[in-house]
Amino acid sequence: MQEMILSIESSCDDSSIALTEIKTKKLIFHKKISQELEHSKFGGVVPELAARMHAEALPKILEECKPYFKNLKAVALTTEPGLSVSLMEGLALAKGLGLGLNIPLISSNHLKGHIYSLFIEKEASLPCLILLVSGGHTELIEANSLNNMSVLASTLDDSFGESFDKLAKMLNLSYPGGPVIEKLAINADENAFSFPVPLKNSPKFAFSYSGLKNALRLKIEELKAKDELNDKNIKNLCASFQKVAVEHLLQKTKKYFRLNPPKNFALVGGASANLYLRAKVQKLCDEFGTKLLLAKLEYCSDNAVMIGRLALEQYKIKDFTPLHELDISSKSRVF
Ligand code: KG4
Ligand code: ZN
Numbered sequence: 001m002q003e004m005i006l007s008i009e010s011s012c013d014d015s016s017i018a019l020t021e022i023k024t025k026k027l028i029f030h031k032k033i034s035q036e037l038e039h040s041k042f043g044g045v046v047p048e049l050a051a052r053m054h055a056e057a058l059p060k061i062l063e064e065c066k067p068y069f070k071n072l073k074a075v076a077l078t079t080e081p082g083l084s085v086s087l088m089e090g091l092a093l094a095k096g097l098g099l100g101l102n103i104p105l106i107s108s109n110h111l112k113g114h115i116y117s118l119f120i121e122k123e124a125s126l127p128c129l130i131l132l133v134s135g136g137h138t139e140l141i142e143a144n145s146l147n148n149m150s151v152l153a154s155t156l157d158d159s160f161g162e163s164f165d166k167l168a169k170m171l172n173l174s175y176p177g178g179p180v181i182e183k184l185a186i187n188a189d190e191n192a193f194s195f196p197v198p199l200k201n202s203p204k205f206a207f208s209y210s211g212l213k214n215a216l217r218l219k220i221e222e223l224k225a226k227d228e229l230n231d232k233n234i235k236n237l238c239a240s241f242q243k244v245a246v247e248h249l250l251q252k253t254k255k256y257f258r259l260n261p262p263k264n265f266a267l268v269g270g271a272s273a274n275l276y277l278r279a280k281v282q283k284l285c286d287e288f289g290t291k292l293l294l295a296k297l298e299y300c301s302d303n304a305v306m307i308g309r310l311a312l313e314q315y316k317i318k319d320f321t322p323l324h325e326l327d328i329s330s331k332s333r334v335f
Contacts, residue, residue: 011082
């Protein structure tokens with residue numbers, strides 16, 4: 001009989017469940033119900049709404065997994081970091097399943113999940129230097145093995161993905177901002193507006209996006225006052241912003257490369273789907289003779305498949321959490 005792990009991801013605004021075969025690492029089932037359209041009306045994620053939508057979507061997806069219940073050996077779920085009210089919905093479901101099917105529970109970390117999105121349906125290849133760019137995080141991580149990871153640099157304020165979301169909100173575009181801004185930036189003039197690259201002259205090994213956000217706000221106000229916030233300028237703003245946002249990531253990453261050229265480098269997280277960023281990072285890796293690892297585009301944004309892949313490693317070492325100890329945490333530092 002095929003033995004499987006059922007994994008649940010509900011840390012933000014995506015309700016997702018996956019089934020992964022333990023022996024072969026093969027993905028058997030995956031479904032994700034995204035709440036983006038609902039949150040788009042508010043320009044960002046509304047926690048209360050997210051929780052209610054998870055409560056509806058997760059059991060609906062679980063229904064489809066019923067034929068596989070007899071194959072399940074463990075239930076894995078994201079327990080941190082994330083929106084507490086959203087994580088709680090995954091927790092309730094996992095506890096019910098664990099209790100009902102009498103199988104162990106695996107408490108998985110969302111950020112490690114993004115890292116393991118690189119190894120879906122394949123062997124893991126660590127050590128690797130990782131740049132994780134998502135809506136909640138911008139971190140350079142030294143990933144040596146499953147339980148030996150450390151954060152080398154993180155953001156002092158906003159994250160890379162969040163800066164795309166905030167610009168989109170200022171321009172009345174849809175949520176999430178990343179894909180829409182990337183699209184508008186294509187073929188636009190990235191030198192039309194000049195914004196300072198954050199922390200350019202700072203020796204600090206960190207990221208920061210709040211200054212860039214303020215510079216964008218001022219530029220948008222100026223264009224509005226002159227009645228020049230037209231389609232052409234919006235596109236050029238998107239391209240000029242994207243150029244600087246990416247330049248900042250590259251400058252700090254290159255600083256690390258110079259000190260410690262890595263053999264393997266990976267870009268993960270929702271914003272790693274950005275093709276402009278991917279191309280720039282590929283160039284940097286070529287310069288240093290570094291191998292670049294990327295997840296498939298469909299597994300960059302939050303999903304339960306990456307949690308299932310991570311859980312395979314935890315299952316191997318029996319990293320189970322007793323039902324009464326299983327809890328969630330919104331903590332963002334976990335390594
Ligand atoms: O990993 P993810 O799905 O959720 C979190 O864990 O935060 O990442 C979502 C973030 C959002 O901020 C979204 O705007 C950003 O990733 N994102 C992008 C792109 N696609 C998604 N940012 C830039 N370019 C993209 N193509
Ligand atoms: Zn994520």
